[in-house]
Amino acid sequence: MSKSSAATAAGQTSRPLVSAWLYLLCFMIWIMVGIGGYTRETGSGLSIMNWDPIIGALPPMSTAAWNALFAKYQTISQYQILHKGMDLAGFKTLFWPEYIHRLWGRLMGVVLLLPLIVFALTGRLEKRLIPWLLLLFVMGGLQGAIGWFMVSSGFFAGSTAVEPWRLSLHFSAAMVLYVSVLWTALTVRHPTPTAPFEQRGLQRLTMLAILLLFCTMFAGTFVSGTHAISVFDPAKSIGIGMPPPGYPHTSFLSDQATILFNHQALATLTTLALLITATKALRSNAGAPIRDAGLTIACLVLLQFTLGVSALVSKMIDLGVAHQMNAVLLLTACILLLHRLRGATA
Structure with missing residues (x-):
């Protein structure tokens, strides 16, 4: 040899x-x-x-x-x-x-x-x-x-x-x-790619979900960087998913209420995309590895939503850190699913 x-x-x-x-x-x-x-x-x-x-x-x-x-x-x-x-x-x-x-x-x-x-x-x-x-x-x-x-x-x-x-x-x-x-x-x-045939749709959906997740995580850094959760006030409808007064003419990079709303809006859209992706993976006949990845995504996205709301309401540092770390785990699960879909065809 x-x-x-x-x-x-x-x-x-x-x-x-x-x-x-x-x-x-x-x-x-x-x-x-x-x-x-x-x-x-x-x-x-x-x-x-x-x-x-x-x-x-x-x-x-x-x-x-x-x-x-x-x-x-x-x-x-x-x-x-x-x-x-x-x-x-x-x-x-x-x-x-x-x-x-x-x-x-x-x-x-x-x-x-x-x-x-x-x-x-x-x-x-x-x-x-x-x-x-x-x-x-x-x-x-x-x-x-x-x-x-x-x-x-x-x-x-x-x-x-x-x-x-x-x-x-x-x-x-x-x-x-x-x-x-x-x-x-x-x-x-x-x-070696082992993706089953006819999974290109799931592959594209997973890529879209990853893109949305990354955008949401990016927006989250502005929430952290500006301490935007400090403006959370249900009495004024700030921080409960409603656009702040003057939106969208407020500053997307410095106005805390706007930053918080943008993150929440992106998070909602991302959560829907991830749940649809997970459901499609669970319902597919692509085998256990694909279904397991889908189940992991579903569990982590629900946990992420819970941690996000809890961190917002309580303003506890530990919950905020857990929210950030779980976001990375969620991203990991999405990358795992995408990797398992390599070589998928239409």
């Missing part, structure tokens, strides 16, 4: 191991969404005022270091407007979520790069995958740069939070990376 044939054979037999590694990365990105959501909702993101990819991996190691970092934080508008008089202990409660957020990002880079090098050197990766996986690593590094681009906007004079559109860019880039890694993992584990 030639070296190239042996390498190909090794790559094929290592598919379960490689796909498990990629699934681990997906899990880490999902956890990162939760950490990032909590960081955003608590306003912790501005507690670290520099971006040191290497040195920044270590937290302050002495009282003097803590005091120096706290003194730097006291110079920005978030402290002066929102946290005037905060002591060092209060600052630490802001610092640790953001520190963990950044540390987790560094850890993801290590988990991606080191196995990639080892698998490539030992022939466990098919050669065609190596450039693509290297691109994913670059995308991960770019995500870190976008994260700093987002955080830096919170240091502008008079600003107490990051700019919402930069937050949306950061989240959207993370979702592009997540879907790329997930699709790669699914393809490595199941390289």
